[in-house]
Amino acid sequence: MERTLLAIETSCDETSVAIVRGPGAVDDPTAGHSGFAPTEVLANVVTSQIDLHAVFGGVVPEVASRAHLDKLEAVTEEALEAAGIAAEDIDAVAATCGPGLIGALLIGVSAAKAFSLAWGVPYVGVNHMEGHLFATFLEQPDLELPLVVLLVSGGHTMLVEVRRPGVYRYLGSTTDDAAGEAFDKVARYLGLGYPGGPIIDRLATEGDREAVNFPRGIIDEGLDFSFSGMKTAVVNFVRRHPHVSNADIAASFQEAVVDVLVTKAIRAGHKVGARTLCLGGGVAANSRLRERFAEAAAEEGFAALVPDRAFCTDNAAMIGAAALWRLANDGATPLDSGADPSLKLTLT
Secondary structure (H helix, E strand, C coil): CCEEEEEEECCCCEEEEEEEEECCCCCCCCCCCCCCCCCEEEEEEEEECHHHHHCCCCCCHHHHHHHHHHHHHHHHHHHHHHHCCCHHHCCEEEEEEECCCHHHHHHHHHHHHHHHHHHCCCEEEEEHHHHHHHHHHHHCCCCCCCEEEEEECCCCEEEEEEEECCEEEEEEEECCCCHHHHHHHHHHHCCCCCCHHHHHHHHHCCCCCCCCCCCCCCCCCCCCECCHHHHHHHHHHHHHCCCCCHHHHHHHHHHHHHHHHHHHHHHHHHHHCCCEEEEECHHHHCHHHHHHHHHHHHHCCCEEECCCHHHCCCCHHHHHHHHHHHHHHHCCCCCCCCCCCCCCCCCC
């Protein structure tokens, strides 16, 4: 049954509301097919809080929560208007219920539950990380399975095998800093500003990626990641060589991080016999990572999906896609359920 669903994403510092439509699942998926039905994105409104947090050099939880509270009503109205539908056309509502900042999560969850009660429609709580996994299906719902998703963001760096929607297996994750966190810390040390990832990405285009041979953290060992030592290597190098330009430092550091990410993703793909490799998460917007990921996947014989940048960063469309599938397969989430800042991805 096709549904029109309103989804809310407020896990960190983006306030997003999307209107999506679809059945969520196909009745008889063929062998190798994802089993996920196409999702039509009618609207996907995202507002950023970067300017609010830049002065602090990072996200301030209380500031983020207040900004969500201030913006959510207007963003919801904008999404409904962009989709060309009214509240009475909504069949279900969803919100990110974790992981994330607890105050920020509660704003979205509370709003979604209020809509659910006011409109008399089901509520679906969605795991933020599952949302990123479903972002891969937004543009290509018939991806060949199994697939390996490299999820890279400010808070997470992990490799996940997707056997089919809802059936996941962790293959590797970071043992310390996430890749996005390392980008932010290096940018802060270099005095480049916040958020560090996009700034380093832009500055790297002016530098020589071979200027400095930064270490590749545990690149030859398994499928876990470690970026803390790579960040420290940048700090130590700059102290010893203050004359080297920030552009060369940025390009060389970015190349080291990308090298590790791509190498591990290829290794994971071979290990599980994946047909497809996918990229997801906010750091998936990095231009060098997108380029290297697609090239390496093709060279190793994998199909590759590098999503549109709009579906890499936190957005409600991916939450809506996951919610449609969960609603079709698991039903509604009880209204007495809460938000969990440390919510884990359910493995089966």
